[in-house]
Amino acid sequence: MKVNIWLFDLDSVLVYPGGYRAAFMATVDHFGRAMGLGGGLLDPSTIETFEACDITSEWDSSAICVAVLVEEIWRADPGLRLPLDLDAALSAIRARTPQRPRADFAAWARRIGQAMANKRYPSDAALTLLLEDASQSPPVNGRLIELETCLRGLLEHTRDFDRAPAMRIFQHYTLGSDRFARHYGIAPAFETPSLLRELDQPALKPAWRERVLGLAAHGEIHPVIYTARPCWPRSLPGRQEDYAPEAEIALELVGLPSSPLVGFGHVSWLAAQCNHHLDYFVKPSPVHALAAVGLAIGGEERAALNAARRLVEENRLDAPLDVMRDRRVDIHVFEDTAGGILGVMNAARQLQQAGVLAEIKAWGIASTPGKREALEALGVPTFADVNLAIDAASNRLE
Numbered sequence: 001m002k003v004n005i006w007l008f009d010l011d012s013v014l015v016y017p018g019g020y021r022a023a024f025m026a027t028v029d030h031f032g033r034a035m036g037l038g039g040g041l042l043d044p045s046t047i048e049t050f051e052a053c054d055i056t057s058e059w060d061s062s063a064i065c066v067a068v069l070v071e072e073i074w075r076a077d078p079g080l081r082l083p084l085d086l087d088a089a090l091s092a093i094r095a096r097t098p099q100r101p102r103a104d105f106a107a108w109a110r111r112i113g114q115a116m117a118n119k120r121y122p123s124d125a126a127l128t129l130l131l132e133d134a135s136q137s138p139p140v141n142g143r144l145i146e147l148e149t150c151l152r153g154l155l156e157h158t159r160d161f162d163r164a165p166a167m168r169i170f171q172h173y174t175l176g177s178d179r180f181a182r183h184y185g186i187a188p189a190f191e192t193p194s195l196l197r198e199l200d201q202p203a204l205k206p207a208w209r210e211r212v213l214g215l216a217a218h219g220e221i222h223p224v225i226y227t228a229r230p231c232w233p234r235s236l237p238g239r240q241e242d243y244a245p246e247a248e249i250a251l252e253l254v255g256l257p258s259s260p261l262v263g264f265g266h267v268s269w270l271a272a273q274c275n276h277h278l279d280y281f282v283k284p285s286p287v288h289a290l291a292a293v294g295l296a297i298g299g300e301e302r303a304a305l306n307a308a309r310r311l312v313e314e315n316r317l318d319a320p321l322d323v324m325r326d327r328r329v330d331i332h333v334f335e336d337t338a339g340g341i342l343g344v345m346n347a348a349r350q351l352q353q354a355g356v357l358a359e360i361k362a363w364g365i366a367s368t369p370g371k372r373e374a375l376e377a378l379g380v381p382t383f384a385d386v387n388l389a390i391d392a393a394s395n396r397l398e
Contacts, residue, residue, distance in 0.1 A: 002328045010227035012336040019196035023173035027062040036094035049106040053113030055122040063166035064126045067154045072101035082146040127155040202254045208387045224260040224296035231263030262292040270305045284343030317354040328357045336365045338374040363389040
């Protein structure tokens, strides 16, 4: 009997994301107000530029924008002295009643995107560029050292909750202050609802959700969610505060809270175990897709992740993936990006080389002309929403 595995991307497939952009803007405005600049510092087109330049983590991009604001104000005010503590530095800026800088965030995004080839993370590239620009100013009375300390505090650990000021504020807005307190075990700095819960919208309609659940209950399909959203891999060891349950919020929103999930938290755990750069494992890496396949067919999180890595690195077909050896497997992928589909195609090739009779059936989801063009260039059928794609995929089941 053929095994039908259905891989669902999350953002722009199962949910229409609105919360992340709002949280990004709210985070930058939070620091802007602390500096006496007010709000409204970002617009959606700027955020799109960051994303187009492959700066897709708001933990990075929000910190970058705050750092750019600090440097712009520092350059405009030769009398500004920055204490070594970040909060004190922001207060010192506010006390100078600075003019609102005309920071060209989009231009910075493009510069950083070009410089990222030799840097592991966007924030590393941003720090290098900002320090290079600042070094052109006279190093008067230690001002340059003060600025460097402030920029390093913002940019050196953008993805470490304990050391990332922008990330901590951003997590308030994504999770909401109540869930922030429960998850991280600390009192929130301010009250806010979860912008993910308030502004994300379900793309999966209830009738088609029930269709997926019904097919899964009868064993006709094996569905799994695979996403670059942060998540909490509860069966893996590690500190809870290192894994934000943001994918789980989306699954609650669409009514699939118990669905198998492989997200950012899982692949970041694997990267830490193997001392690999995270990008080696996160989608569009075939490792991410293979781990999702392993979870879909009943594997445990740790076993699925390790088997995915070994298949890519050693061409070894270990449990739980080994149950598919010599079997016909259709991997249906519901994706809104060409890169995501190509990653699953690479995963299928890895399975084929290991003796699995795997085939890919890709279903593109596109609500904009640019995405539709990129997906159709791969020769995959493309639909306006996931419900239409599920309808088409259901009719193709064997």
